[in-house]
Every structure is written in structure tokens, then in C-alpha cells.
Amino acid sequence: MEILLSQLFNGLSGGSILLLAALGLALTFGQMGVINMAHGEFIMAGAYTAFVVQNLLGDAGSSLLVSLPAAFVVGGLLGLALEALLLRRMYHRPLDTLLVTFGVSLVLQQLARDVFGTAGVDVAAPGWLSGPVQVFGVAFPKTRLFILALAIVAVVVLSALLAFTPLGRRIRATVQNRSLAESSGISTRRTDRITFFVGSGLAGVAGVALTLMGSISSNLGTNYIVDAFLVVVVGGVGQIKGAVIAAFVLGVAQSWIEYSTTASIAKVVVLVLIVAFLQARPQGIFVVRTRSLV
């Protein structure tokens, strides 16, 4: 029972990290079809932002709270720059965006190595997050609970943004029918830019969360980017709820298979399961229905 509970918690915790990493992708990949490999490096940039903020403020408690918005802005600005300089001219070539953003990711990683060094750096967790919470005799680290909560908050805020604000309506309209949205007077250019800002900003927030999990280095993003994309693939493009379900299912599956085998075999098994799942639902859990079938 305790093992069951702690495995479940590990899975949910892993899923919440995946979710934070994938949430922004669900937006940029879903809305614009851009396969942004540099999303991982935006996560890394968010993590280094937390490192810099902590060094400036010196206090772990307040720096976490300052880091979250700061990293959102840093990630968002990186995304805006990427969109304006490169991706803008590539919307009709979605597969090529993957290669271009891979180039961006290489450059950002090397930049991080040249600025912060190759060795990992640590960001101290605030005192109020140290130690575990005991539930039914099982110890849950507070940092992981914080990440879980952060992921839930991010989902709620993003869903509310999409559901209730004019911006959200514009984003949804553009996802569902770009040319119709355009002819109804929506500036899809502006919508694209804002979406990319928000999606990339979420990567920055994910980066701050990851500093609570261990030391950070230039390859932080590469460790998460592929799994984050798989979450979006399984969840279905353009759907937040799909990403949420997929992230937690994959997190729990990974942790369970890992428990009975090894971490590396679990990765392969999960991938095989995903391919098998796509046989049943080639477009992921949720599909946005459009009229064009071809």
C-alpha cells in the first residue's frame, strides 16, 4: 500500500513536471504547428534566470517568488525574438521549423556553457519548502508538492485565459480556422506573437520549477524536450485537457514500469505503448474537428 501510494505520487510528480514543460508546447505546436525544439532551452533559460535572481537577491524565499514572473518574461521574450526573426516566414513549412529551432537550441546551449560554465549550478530551495510532508506514513517532499501545485495553477490560469478572455477567443478561433479568423477581423499575426510569448513564458516557469529538483546545466532542456513533445502528441494538438491527461498518464506509466524494470527500459516501453496508442487514435486523445478532411 505504501509502495503503491509512493509510486503513484512519483508518477503524479513526474507528470506535473512533464505537464509544465509541455503546456507551452501544446500552445505553440497546437496553435501554429511550429515544432519548437528550442522550447527546451527556454526551460533552461528559465532555470538560469532563477539562478541569477537568487544571486542578486541572496534570499531563497523571496527569490523563488520573484523568479517565477521573471522567468516567464525571459522565456516569453526569447520566444518573441525567435518568432519574429525566424519562424514568421516558415508557417507553411512546419517540419522545417523543427530543424531551424534545433539550430537555435544548439546556439543557446553553447551560450549557456560559455556564460555559466559546463558544471551544474545549484539554486537553493526556500526554507518553507524543505523537508517532507507525511501522509499515511509516506513522506512527500514539499518541493515536489509545490511543483504539482504550480502545474495545476498554470493549467487553471491558461484554461481560464483561453476560455474567458478576448485573447483566448482569438487564439481558439485561429486554431480552428485560420483563414476564417483572419477574414473575421482577427489579426492572426498579433495572435501568433502573443501565443508564442505565453507558450515560451510557460517554458521559463517550468525551468524555475526544475531548479527545485536538482542542479541545472546547459543540457537541462534536452532531457525534457522529447518527452514534452510526446505528451503533446498523445494529448492531441490544440487541446489543454489532452496535454493534462497525457502528462499524468505518461508520468504514472513511466514511474510504474520503472519500478518493475529499470529507468532505461521504461523509456522504451513507454515509447512502444505510445506508438501502439496512436494505432487506435492517430491524432491523440482529443481532436479538433475541422471541415477540411484532406
Next chain:
Amino acid sequence: MNVDYLELTDLTVSFDGFVAVDRVNMSVLPGDLRFLIGPNGAGKTTLIDAVSGLVPATGTARWAGENLVGRKVHRIARLGVGRTFQTATVFEELTVAQNLDIAAGARRGLLTLARRRTSLPEVVVKAMDTIGLTDLADALAGTLSHGQKQWLEIGMVLVQDARLIMLDEPVAGMSAEEKDETGRLLQRIAADLTVVVVEHDMDFMRAFATSVTVLHAGKVLAEGSVAQVQADPRVQEVYLGPGEHSKAVAEAVLGEGA
């Protein structure tokens, strides 16, 4: 006995509970040039999507003695069912001749596929003549005009040995001359084959249709010759009903003085 006719029995297509095609019964015989008309959202395109296997359907769509419902798209194509799309899809980076050659070759063996094409098959040469693109045989399809692309698509359906041909708005966006040209092309084809045309252009329909089926809200509203359909009071109501169509459209369907 010629069994090359299309017979739909209770054909139904629904998307998440929304019934786009509702128990349609219809039969089309060879030599017929059947037009499928109806207001937007009547289910015209969905109907031919269902027959060509693109969307799942229930009921039966019997063609040449086989039920098409539930079969895979490329299997249906191999039974002699060909279709075109609203926006012409030709292989833009291949030439007119290559486009037709591919269309003609679905039954080729592996050895033929692995070899280079040395001469054009007879059917391809003939089809280029029928659609009037012989002079452009070596032009890339991407450089053709809109009308020429539509003809190329019709040519591709011809050479694939289709005996049931379904065309989705073939004259949309064409000039008046191109429309006439296309209409005569369709009449030539329909002499030997079974042809179904989904169309919004009512002048075109009146000029070339042999028979007409009117769909409304997924159901067959009326069927018969152009004159019969025009005289049908239910058709008049659909096309004259509030908010459905302008008076000009109604006149085009129903003739002057509607």
C-alpha cells in the same frame, strides 16, 4: 450484363451525433450525368466522401456488385471509383505526363515500378488528348492554370480506369469558356461511364445535367430531370425559404419567374 451502377441504400454519416448524411437512397446508372445539388451543409461533399471511403458510414453503397462501405480508400479506388476534390490536387512538382502516368499505374508490379518510364502508356496519350493537354505534356503541373489543373485531375481519374467518377465542384473559379469546355468534356465522359457531379453553379447544372438529385439537411429532397426538379414545390421552398439563398440563386435553380 452491365452491373456498373451505383446504388446507395440508407447511407448515413454522422459526426459525434450530428447526422450529415441521413439515410440517403439513390441510384445512378451508366451514361447518366448526375448532378448533386443543395444548399451549403446539405451533405453533398460528405456523401461522396462516404462513397470514396474517406469518412465512415453506415448503410450500403453498392457499386458493380460490391458494397463500398467499410472498405479502405485505396481498395475502393481499385474497384474503379475515382474522384476529384474541391481544390484541385495534382502533383505540382511532376509533369502533366508523369501525373497521368502515376494515375494509370496503380496495378503495376514491383519490377515496373523499379524501372524508369521509357514511353507513355496508350491510355495516358489518349487521356491527354481528351482533356486537351497534349501540348503541355512536359509542363510541371504546378504551372498550370486553375482550369487546366481541374482537367488534369479529370484526366487522372479517367486513366485510373475509374468507371464511377465523382467530381466535387469541378467548375468553381473557372471562366465561362472554361466552364463550357468542362461541360462538354463531362458529357463526352458520361457517355460510357457513371458520373456524379457536386455543383453549386446552377447555370452549369442546367446546361449539362442529365438528372439531378437535391439534398437538404442530409436527406434526398427531390430527384429527376432538371425540369422535374425545378417544378418540385419542396425544392422551391428550400431555395426560397428565409435566409437560405438569395433570389438570384433561387432563380438560377428554378428558372426565371420563380
Next chain:
Amino acid sequence: MNLKSFLSSRWAVAAGFAVAAVLLLVVAPALLSSFRLGLLGKYLCYAMVAVGIGLAWGRGGMLVLGQGVFFGLGAYIMAMHLKLADAPPSTGVPDFMALISSDGVPAWWEPFRSGAVTLIAIVVVPAAVAVLLGLATFRRRVRGAYFAILSQALAAAFAILLIGNPRSTGGSTGLNNFKGFFGFSLRDPANRMTLYVIAVVALLAMVAVARQLMVSRYGELLVACRDAEERVRFLGYDPAAIKTFAYAVAAVMAGVAGALFVPIVGIVSPNDVGIVPSIGLLIGVAIGGRTTLLGPVLGAIAVAWAQTSLSERFPSGWTYAQGLLFMLVVAFLPGGLASLRPIVRGWRERQRPSRTADSAGVPSLSGSSR
């Protein structure tokens, strides 16, 4: 016979292959030191992978991000055979395994003691994996982006699997220190020269196969699938089979390249098979021109050469250069350097106005149709 039809004739193709063979087999060994020649052999292995990528990506439109997996399968299968052959006859256990534990050789290594099984597996295993993944994704019409992501995830999982099992795969150091190759000592320069010759022959053979596939009716069909897959389906073909075949051919080419890479370079590790090397293989193809036959080959060799010479001098400079190449080439020159050819030709023809008449080659937009 005019110039254009001569250039595409069989004779011209044969002559082209002859020139390439002379350059690689006579000129290069005469000019290069044995160290440099070994490096060239390594670049040729990358070029073999590039030929397959050109076919699958350039012609077939499949963004193959996991070619490192097939390269790695070929390489590790060959490396396992070489390690087993090098093992002392008394125990039959390769040196690195004996160091880590005393459990002996894992059962799944045993078949690769046989040279014949090894050679067959180098072709069959990559092909089988490609057919499985290809059919699974293309049959269900999974989106192109999903296929790219899945093939990339496969590369990541493969690398993680290798690192996670150090006892049987050598972990992150990989397999190295090979002494012989099917009974021939790898220390003997003559044998190393033979290996280089084998690599040249393999590359030329792959280029010939790719050329035949590209000019055949199959090649036209593959391009048709890339540009309008649904349309191909409506013509009665099965696009999944067409695409899977090209993917499997590309996989076999990568597998053979990996198998030759091992004796030529002397090491294979997860660093050669993961996400980064897998995508890295694409940049040469993109620069050379993904849809052309020779562009990928020349691009891959040029990029590998630039990588060696640049990273010798500026270690971090190469990463920046690689990143910038991806950004600039893919965003601004998607056809690669090969797409500059018509521009250069046009410029040259303007210099010589007398020849413009018959060389336009572009069909007129307003051609009469009746």
C-alpha cells in the same frame, strides 16, 4: 544529341561514377596521409547515411530524425561481433565484460559470434525496425510532425537504453579497442586501406541504388506521396507501403554505414546514435540540397570535414557554426546550395545570349490547351 540529353544519358552517368571512383580510389589515397584517409573513410560513412536521408526526407518528405538509431544498430551489431572475435578463446568473454563482472556473455550477444549472422543482421535489423515504425505511423496516417517526433524519441530511447546497460553495451563509453576485422588485423595499414576501399564501393553502390529509385516510376510516386498523399491514395496506391519502403532503404543504408564506421573509426558509443548526432546528420543533407542525388553526399562530407577541422581549433565555435547553419540554411535556403544552380546557370547564360533560346526549360504558364 544536345548537351542536356547527353548529360542524362547512361554514358554520362557511367562516366560520372568512373570519375568519382578515380577521385576516391586513386587521387585521395595518393594525396592524403593514412590518418587523413581514415578521416575521409569516416566522412564517407556519414555520406552513406545522407544518401538515405536524401531519399526519405528529400524525395519522400519524411523528416527522419532518428537515423542515428539505424546507424547505431549496424554499428553495435558489427562491434559486438568484433568484440566476440577478439575475445580470448579460453573464456570467449570480451575484455570489457570480463572487467565489469564474471557473469559471462549475455545470451542475446551469442548469435553475433557468427560472421554470417552479423552481416545479415546489419541489413535485416535496421530494415525490420524501420518497417515496424513506418507501417505503424504511415498506415494510420499519423501526421508528419508526429512521425518526426516519434523517430526522434526512438533515438533518445535507444541512447538511454545503451547508457543504462553498461554491462552488455559498454554504457556511455561504448565499444572500442577492436583488434581484428573478420580475421584481418586492424593494425595493418594494408587492411585499413582495404576497409577504405570497401567504404568507397559501398557509398558508390548506394548512390547508384538511390539514383535508380529516384529516376524510376517508384521515384515519381514517392514525390507524389510527399506532395499530395491523399491524392495518391485515391488513385488506388497504398502510400504507407511506398513511404515505408523508402524509409527502410534509408535505414539499411544507415545500418551498413554504421557497420563500416566501427572498424574504420575504432569506436562506437551512445554519442554517435542519440538525438543530437541524429539531427546533425541532416544538416549536410540540407546544405547540399535535400531533393538532389549528390547534394546530400557532398554536403555530408563537407560538414563532417568542417566539423573536424573547426572543432580542432575552436571547440565551442563549431557548435555555434552548426546552429547557425541550421537556422540560416533551412530558413533562408531550403533547397540547399543545389538550389543556387539555376541562378548561377541563368547568370552564365545571360553572359552568352546566343544559347538562351533552347535552355529555358521552364514551361510557359499560358500554354494553349486546345
